Amino acid sequence: MSEVATVVVGWGITFVALATYSTWVVLRGKGIGQELGIGEIEQSDVEKDTSATTDS
Amino acid sequence: MLTEILLVARKDLRVERRAKIALGQVAPLALLILMVFAFALDANTSLLERGAGGLYWLAVLYGGTLLIQRSFDVETDDGNMDALRMSAIGMPSLFLGKALALFVQITVLQLILGPGILLLYNVGVVDWALLFAAAIAGTLAFSVCGVLWGVMSAGLRVRATLLPLLLVPVLAPVLLAGSRAFETALGVRAGAGWTWAGLMFVIAAVHTALGLGAFGFLLEEG
Amino acid sequence: MPGANSAAKMTATPVTRVLGVSALAATALMAVLGLIVSPPDVIQGEAVRMLYVHVPSIWIAYGSFALTSTSSVLFLRRSRRRADQGRHYDRLAGSAAEVGVVFTAITLITGMLWGKVTWGTYWQWDARLTTTVLLFVTYLGYLALRRLPAEPTVRSRRAAVMALISFVNVPIVHYSVDWWRTLHQKASLSVGRRPEITGEMYWTLLYSTLAVTILATWLIIHRYRVIRLEELRDEEGLEALIASRLNKDVGSH
Amino acid sequence: MDLTPLHEVEAPSDLRRRVHRRRRWSVLVISAVLIFAMAFITAQGLRNATLFFRNVDEAVEQRSELGERRFRIQGRVIPSSVKSESGLTTFEIVHNCVVASVLHSSDPPELFSSPWIPVVLEGHWIAGEVMTLGGNDSHYFSSDRMLVKHTNEYASANEQRVTEEPPEGFLDQCSFEVPAAAS
Structure with a gap:
């Protein structure tokens, strides 16, 4: 692999891993919140955060 | 305190002597593993000779893990843990006592494995003092770490897989140090065997200190 | 912070929303600085850009594990006085450890890629690499211990002790490059030594650390809240179970 | 409960x-x-016990003790000494003013071409008369594995050119002179 390809792969893995993990955390919180019937109250907040993380 | 330690150790050893798990099952199993290593490496003696130290400690790790598991299964069966807590024995004594009992058992295991590698792997000893020092240091580290991490997984339903997962990373340096020290003692590697033996003593000391401090937290359930 | 006893505090708050957006912006800027603005290295060329994810990741991992140990100590002190207290410290320890493990994994992966282009190998058993992978496995074990089905107090206490013991490895990992001869280069920055790194790269590295810190803080806060929700769910599930059992008993009589 | x-x-x-x-x-x-x-x-x-590599001066000193055993050796590549021929690379490495001649038999990593780069080589000593910068030597190092050990020094390629000069102070105490690279 060339230097540039390595850098791209390395940064790519980092960002994908962090984005996946953040999304998982937020979605899980949202899921359990709904299950418990407290998600609805603050739903809009959760959604904002979801969109904020998945992009990164 | 010393009497308490001996009391705990004697209790564990008596349980062991009656059940004969260590001698009757674990030791033969460890010997079998030594044989299987020989098959895996195609009885290539030069390879076996060079790897003898490492294979020896791997067998000890395997047998030792079983013994550690066993040492705490005995405690958690039938609510023995509560009985122990209620007896006036102090936590440090309990920790040291159980470590002492494990030390004896692992030593017995090694007394069987030691001749095993000498005979099966065709190795000679060039430095007996180092060999014994390394064996003692390694056994100390094994038993102290074993008690500390054994209690961590004691009484949990998935302990059979959890204990090795927690124990192996901690014992990895001991395994490394033990293998290097043995290789020096068996004359297949020139190197600082005594430093490695020293490292195992340090690991044992650190874990003794940690165990003395932390054992109380681990046993006081709720 | 007597923690999360009202449900409304559970999900995102204005503060974390701001934090989340700034984490996003900060990491975007980090990519621009690290991948485009900062110069290539005189020897390593473009490969030097791995520095800006590799080094901040392990620092965040160290920091998270430090947070785990600190809150474990606080948890042990609290729960000693009363068994039902200090739960929030336990949750904090758990969330920080998980984030730490994620960043340790990133460090290992980026390190292997970087090693392939500069050293010419993905992996070597030198002191730094070996201790780092042990650190990773140890904290994986910690997370496994936290997940076990057991009484929460027992489990948390054992996990807290394990967190304390596991932290011993962190300084060993960090100083391994000074104590032993390793293939890995010495620490990029350390106290009391002149940084041997040119200005633009130095500032990019510091900025990347800041960006990743914001992201990690946001992650830890959210993970904390999710752990709290999981606990609530478990409690509620237990209550529902008891209720259904009671109903059945009433029915059968 | x-x-x-x-x-x-x-x-x-x-x-x-x-x-x-x-x-x-x-x-x-x-x-x-x-x-x-x-x-x-x-x-x-444990630094003595966990030698990931031996520096050139130590490896030369311990030659009789090492014999034909495999070990890792570390030193900086002298740029003017590198010669490549039919898959074999010969060069000299130096550390603490001790020079060793190397015969390397696999493709070197990309960064090997940087002047004065520190490398770690895996292999063993072989007896044979060789002429090095430091004088005549009775052994050379036969290696089949090369790792480039980069330092924690980073410099912008825009500001600094790749120089053929040895790192500052690295050869100050040495009795021999290093000729300029043939290029």
């Missing part, structure tokens, strides 16, 4: 104090032993 209200089963205060005192004592012991252990490890230095 334990239904007793927990605040009612608190230990009497004097008992608690005693427990606390014992705890403080054990914390002291722990930290003392930990510090001792750390000091021991650093002082005694």
Whole structure:
């Protein structure tokens, strides 16, 4: 692999891993919140955060 | 305190002597593993000779893990843990006592494995003092770490897989140090065997200190 | 912070929303600085850009594990006085450890890629690499211990002790490059030594650390809240179970 | 499940104090032993026992002891000495003013071409007369594995050119002169 390809792969893995993990955390919180019937109250907040993380 | 330690150790050893798990099952199993290593490496003696130290400690790790598991299964069966807590024995004594009992058992295991590698792997000893020092240091580290991490997984339903997962990373340096020290003692590697033996003593000391401090937290359930 | 006893505090708050957006912006800027603005290295060329994810990741991992140990100590002190207290410290320890493990994994992966282009190998058993992978496995074990089905107090206490013991490895990992001869280069920055790194790269590295810190803080806060929700769910599930059992008993009589 | 209200089963205060005192004592012991252990490890230095590589000067010194055994050797590549021919690369490496000649038999990593780059080689000594910068030598190092050991120095390629000059102060004490590269 060339230097540039390595850098791209390395940064790519980092960002994908962090984005996946953040999304998982937020979605899980949202899921359990709904299950418990407290998600609805603050739903809009959760959604904002979801969109904020998945992009990164 | 010393009497308490001996009391705990004697209790564990008596349980062991009656059940004969260590001698009757674990030791033969460890010997079998030594044989299987020989098959895996195609009885290539030069390879076996060079790897003898490492294979020896791997067998000890395997047998030792079983013994550690066993040492705490005995405690958690039938609510023995509560009985122990209620007896006036102090936590440090309990920790040291159980470590002492494990030390004896692992030593017995090694007394069987030691001749095993000498005979099966065709190795000679060039430095007996180092060999014994390394064996003692390694056994100390094994038993102290074993008690500390054994209690961590004691009484949990998935302990059979959890204990090795927690124990192996901690014992990895001991395994490394033990293998290097043995290789020096068996004359297949020139190197600082005594430093490695020293490292195992340090690991044992650190874990003794940690165990003395932390054992109380681990046993006081709720 | 007597923690999360009202449900409304559970999900995102204005503060974390701001934090989340700034984490996003900060990491975007980090990519621009690290991948485009900062110069290539005189020897390593473009490969030097791995520095800006590799080094901040392990620092965040160290920091998270430090947070785990600190809150474990606080948890042990609290729960000693009363068994039902200090739960929030336990949750904090758990969330920080998980984030730490994620960043340790990133460090290992980026390190292997970087090693392939500069050293010419993905992996070597030198002191730094070996201790780092042990650190990773140890904290994986910690997370496994936290997940076990057991009484929460027992489990948390054992996990807290394990967190304390596991932290011993962190300084060993960090100083391994000074104590032993390793293939890995010495620490990029350390106290009391002149940084041997040119200005633009130095500032990019510091900025990347800041960006990743914001992201990690946001992650830890959210993970904390999710752990709290999981606990609530478990409690509620237990209550529902008891209720259904009671109903059945009433029915059968 | 334990239904007793927990605040009612608190230990009497004097008992608690005693427990606390014992705890403080054990914390002291722990930290003392930990510090001792750390000091021991650093002082005694496993650095000798865990040699990932030997520097050129040590490898030359321990030649008889090493014999034909495989080990890793570390030194900086002298740029003017590199010659490549039919898959074999010969060059000289230097550390602490001791020079060793190397015969390397696989493709070197990309960064090998940087002047004065430190490399770690895996292989063993072979007896044979060779001429090096440091004078005649009775052995050369036969290697089949090369790792480039980059340092923690980073410099912008925009500002600094790749120089053929040895790193500052690296060869100051040496008795030999290094000729400029043929390029």
